[in-house]
Amino acid sequence: MRADAKKNRSHILTVARELVIGHGADASMRDIARRADVGLATLLRHFPTREALFEALVCTNLDALTQKADELETSNSPDEALVSWFHEWVEFARSYRGVVAMMAAAHTNPDSALYASCAAVHAASARLLVRAQAEGMARTDMNGDDLFGLMSALGWLIDLPSFAPRADHLFHLIASAILTSRPRAFSDQAGSDRA
Amino acid sequence: MRADAKKNRSHILTVARELVIGHGADASMRDIARRADVGLATLLRHFPTREALFEALVCTNLDALTQKADELETSNSPDEALVSWFHEWVEFARSYRGVVAMMAAAHTNPDSALYASCAAVHAASARLLVRAQAEGMARTDMNGDDLFGLMSALGWLIDLPSFAPRADHLFHLIASAILTSRPRAFSDQAGSDRA
DNA sequence: ACCTGAACACCGTTCAAGT
DNA sequence: ACCTGAACACCGTTCAAGT
Numbered sequence: 001m002r003a004d005a006k007k008n009r010s011h012i013l014t015v016a017r018e019l020v021i022g023h024g025a026d027a028s029m030r031d032i033a034r035r036a037d038v039g040l041a042t043l044l045r046h047f048p049t050r051e052a053l054f055e056a057l058v059c060t061n062l063d064a065l066t067q068k069a070d071e072l073e074t075s076n077s078p079d080e081a082l083v084s085w086f087h088e089w090v091e092f093a094r095s096y097r098g099v100v101a102m103m104a105a106a107h108t109n110p111d112s113a114l115y116a117s118c119a120a121v122h123a124a125s126a127r128l129l130v131r132a133q134a135e136g137m138a139r140t141d142m143n144g145d146d147l148f149g150l151m152s153a154l155g156w157l158i159d160l161p162s163f164a165p166r167a168d169h170l171f172h173l174i175a176s177a178i179l180t181s182r183p184r185a186f187s188d189q190a191g192s193d194r195a
Numbered sequence: 196m197r198a199d200a201k202k203n204r205s206h207i208l209t210v211a212r213e214l215v216i217g218h219g220a221d222a223s224m225r226d227i228a229r230r231a232d233v234g235l236a237t238l239l240r241h242f243p244t245r246e247a248l249f250e251a252l253v254c255t256n257l258d259a260l261t262q263k264a265d266e267l268e269t270s271n272s273p274d275e276a277l278v279s280w281f282h283e284w285v286e287f288a289r290s291y292r293g294v295v296a297m298m299a300a301a302h303t304n305p306d307s308a309l310y311a312s313c314a315a316v317h318a319a320s321a322r323l324l325v326r327a328q329a330e331g332m333a334r335t336d337m338n339g340d341d342l343f344g345l346m347s348a349l350g351w352l353i354d355l356p357s358f359a360p361r362a363d364h365l366f367h368l369i370a371s372a373i374l375t376s377r378p379r380a381f382s383d384q385a386g387s388d389r390a
Numbered sequence: 391a392c393c394t395g396a397a398c399a400c401c402g403t404t405c406a407a408g409t
Numbered sequence: 410a411c412c413t414g415a416a417c418a419c420c421g422t423t424c425a426a427g428t
Contacts, residue, residue: 002391028420039394044422108357142368149358149365153348162303163344170344173337177372200411223401234413239403394427401420408413 009046012036017057025054025098051106052113054099061092062117069124078132083175085128086151089121090171093155094164100155107148122148129178138178150174204241207231212252220249220293246301247308249294256287257312264319274332277323278370281346284316285366288350289359295350302343317343324373333373345369 001009015036019027029050033043047053068088072081093100107118126144133140154174158167196204210231214222224245228238242248263283267276288295302313321339328335349369353362 005392008393030420040421041395041423042393045392050421104352104355104358139368139371142364145358145361146365146368149352149361150368152358153352156351157299157344157348160299163299163340163347166340166344169337170341173334173341173345173372176334177368197410203412225401235402236404236414237412240411245402392428394425396424396426398423399421402418404417405415406413407415409411 005046008036008038008042012038012043012046012053013056016053020054020057020096020098025050025096025102029053049113051102054096054102055113055117058092058096058099059117061095062120065089065092066120066124069128073128073131077137078128078135079137079179079181082128082132082138082178085125086175086178087171089125089151090155090158090167094158094167097159100152100159104149104152104156107152118148125151132179137180139180142178147178150178200241203231203233203237207233207238207241207248208251211248215249215252215291215293220245220291220297224248244308246297249291249297250308250312253287253291253294254312256290257315260284260287261315261319264323268323268326272332273323273327273330274374274376277327277333277373280320280323281370281373282366284320284346285350285353285362289353289362292354295347295354299344299347299351302347313343320346327374332375334375337373342373345373 012032016027016032019032019035029043030040032053033040036043043053047056065088069085072085075081076084103114103118103121106112106114107122109115112118122144125147129138129142129144129147132138154170157163157170163170207227211222211227214227214230224238225235227248228235231238238248242251260283264280267280270276271279298309298313298316301307301309302317304310307313317339320342324333324337324339324342327333349365352358352365358365
């Protein structure tokens with residue numbers, strides 16, 4: 001890659017990151033190009049689709065996430081590991097508004113630029129789930145797809161401004177659905193803030 | 196309303212219903228107008244926003260839904276009533292792809308044409324939830340907002356083609372998160388189809 | 391190699407002009 | 410009253426022309 005191209009690419013990513021964090025994943029490609037002082041065609045040349053752009057935006061975050069799964073698998077009890085990983089995912093979802101919906105839509109589409117990322121998250125989830133199931137700590141009538149589904153659904157939900165305030169509580173509810181015993185990690189202020 | 200206007204209105208709704216059922220809630224307004232043999236401006240005059248159009252499309256369904264809640268409240272046990280209502284909602288979500296996402300986004304926006312509909316669904320849900328909680332059949336650390344959130348999240352999830360096949364099972368998982376005892380209504384083939 | 395402006399086919403919004 | 414075509418400001422895609 002030529003030096004100017006490389007500079008363009010990283011500059012685009014910087015601008016895109018700011019714009020996406022501020023205004024969500026449906027920011028217009030034209031807008032991103034404009035703010036990066038780059039022709040729209042140049043942006044599309046580096047990232048032919050919105051998903052390609054987002055893949056580049058979040059790949060380091062996802063790498064960190066899957067690595068975290070490895071650590072949790074060896075250092076924590078199976079149920080704690082599963083809940084902690086779930087929590088990390090929610091934090092990721094929160095930091096890039098709208099990206100979960102893209103991933104949920106892409107995870108069975110091999111042509112999507114996000115497909116590999118989805119597969120990595122899916123695999124990490126499934127490993128932690130199976131481990132917890134083997135110890136009787138997670139319900140056995142669900143598989144990796146179900147877990148990815150629940151993770152996606154919660155990530156989508158708390159992206160909505162109206163549900164964001166209750167994010168921790170909604171997380172707790174979904175976590176309860178997965179584990180066989182009620183989890184105590186993360187925001188177990190049960191019953192203290194209901195109507 | 197003049198006779199020709201009335202006819203236009205109902206014809207638009209018929210066409211819109213077909214198009215939405217076939218191609219989802221993000222069908223273009225222009226397309227709907229075209230297929231209804233009506234100027235785009237005419238469509239926008241009857242339904243100034245997409246949400247207004249959808250409100251008209253689903254209002255009868257939602258009326259039936261809230262009435263169903265009334266029936267369930269008197270004729271069924273609290274837990275069965277809650278699960279059955281939840282199931283009705285999911286069926287509704289399935290029949291109009293994309294409408295749940297619109298409702299989830301609109302339910303705290305009084306300016307939205309869908310606001311009243313959301314409030315009605317919310318109220319019906321909350322009633323059934325409180326009743327179940329009073330009998331110790333639903334967990335008490337959640338409120339109507341949480342229930343509406345979970346219902347929205349599941350409705351959104353099963354709208355995605357990749358998750359639709361496991362809709363019944365995902366429903367079961369979420370229902371488990373709400374009830375204090377594992378529900379037996381609807382697709383309790385637990386453990387029979389996991390990986 | 392890489393960048394760019396321009397043309398293209400779309401979208402929803404708005405409004406003056408028609409009946 | 411109600412309908413409509415047209416102009417508008419957007420969007421993402423594509424490509425021939427520039428350096």
